[in-house]
Amino acid sequence: MAVSEQKPDKLEPWRDPAARPYVRIERVTKKFGDFTAVDDVSLSIHQGEFFSLLGGSGCGKTTLLRMLAGFETPTEGKILIDGVDMSGVPPYARPVNMMFQSYALFPHMSVEQNVGFGLKQDRTPKAEIRDRVAEVLDLVQLGRFAKRRPHQLSGGQRQRVALARSIVKRPKLLLLDEPLGALDKKLREQTQFELVNIQEKIGITFIIVTHDQEEAMTMSSRIAVMDSGLIAQLGTPTEIYEYPASKFVAEFIGSVNTFSGRLVEDEPGYVTIASEETGCDLYIDHGISAPEGAQVWVAVRPEKMTISKEPPAGYDAESPRNATRGTVHEIAYLGDMSIYLIRLASGKTVRVTAPNLTRMTELPITWQDEVYVSWQPYAGVVLTQ
Known part of the structure; x- marks a missing residue:
């Protein structure tokens, strides 16, 4: 079967209770002495x-990725791949391949020799090695570089050689450990899309380890956000970004403003939170499950806020709601957008981003301007932890 014929149904099987998981990690804990690296x-x-x-x-x-690969053994729990318990199965016998950040290419071998090395070790017939290597090199758009050595390639090309070598043996599962960490920002962004396209063509399950939030958001079907050995939240990129489950997740994924306050009204269709640090009430257009008077936080993304010199529509100076005033403390011009840091009377700094629809010299708001910051009732997410 050709690699490209293995593409599975790309619906969302995790939403189907009858769907059978391909990888199951069941209550896995890993301890190194007294230190718990992965916790249940x-x-x-x-x-x-x-x-x-x-x-x-x-x-x-x-550590979790290395346990999937077989390089570490769980202290407790078990890992199943395609229904098979991996307990006691050594790395070389697992239906898994791992792509490391360093790429680890053989400098004395050509590109095609590097890619075919694993097949040669498995004593695959020469004709089959030739055909499979040519197939994956075409897939990663390196067919014309087959005779080159690694030092004759760019960083992005070496990364694709390492990927080709990882998929040529057709593993059931490909593990990627910070695979783009050595690339510069522009090349990393380009390679993210290339990886997604390749993964969709070959249909192999990819599990990637990364500390880069944008990288995870760009490439993933789902993300498990980890903190201190635990899963802090599991969900699609949209769910993680728009509906964070905790302050940690909200602050780890992208930029966010978090406002503390006290819950004063909790109705099925809305909640009101009194917040001294914002100088206004926080109004959210949905109910939550928390007792009145509880300490809560409201997370609002910078791009969901509006900055203006004039009061926003419906602004009530006596009882402001989702609108506050402050002074422009800093402005960062990033080309496509600008970041405004607004200092409120309480000393709290609010971050607002706005697209640059005019040139920097024509911006209507500048340093030390007194401004209003406002947002819609749907923009905030209430966090209780």
């Missing part, structure tokens, strides 16, 4: 997913 983690990953383990240094994501 359970995950179900389906065939054809591009799944990300996202988190900062020391959160346990790489």
Whole structure:
């Protein structure tokens, strides 16, 4: 079967209770002495997913990946791949391949020799090696570089050679450990889309470890955000970004403003939160499950806020709601957008982003201007932890 014929149904199988997970991680814990690197983690990953383990240094994501590969053994729990318990199965016997950040290409071998090395070790017939290597090199658009050595390639081309070598043996599962970390920003962004396109063509399940939030958001079908060995939240990129489950997730994924306050009204269709640090009430257009008087936080993304010199429509100076005043403290011009840091009377700094529809010299708002910051009732998410 050609690699490109293996593409599975790209619907969302994790929403189907009858769907059979391809990878099952069942209550896995990994301890190194007294230190718990992975703490009672359970995950179900389906065939054809591009799944990300996202988190900062020391959160346990790489340890979890290494247990999938067989380089580490769980202290507790078990891992199943395609229904088979991997307990006691050595790395070389697992239906898994792993692509490392360093690429680890053989400098004395050509591109095609590097890609075909694993097949040669498996004593695959020469004609089959030639055909399969040519197939994957065409897939990663490196067919014309087959005779070159790694030092004759760019960083992005070496990354694709490493990917070709990882998929030529047709593993059921490909593990990627910070695969784009060595690339510059522009090349990394380009390669993210290339990886997604290749993964969709071949249909192999990808699990990637990354600390880069944008990388995970760009490539993933789902993301598991990890913190201190635990899964802080599991969901699609949209769910993670728009509906964070905690302050940690909200602040780790992208930029966010978090306002503390006290719940004063909780109705099925709305909640009102009194917030001293914003100088206004926070009004959200949906109910939550928390007792009145509870300490809560409201997360609002910078791009969902509006900055203006004039009061927003419906502004009530006596009882402001979702609108506050402050002074422009800093402006960062990023070309396509500008970031405004607004200092409120309480000392709280609010971050607002706005697209640059005019040139920098024509911006209507500048440093030390007194401005209004406002947002819609649907823009905020209430967090209770």
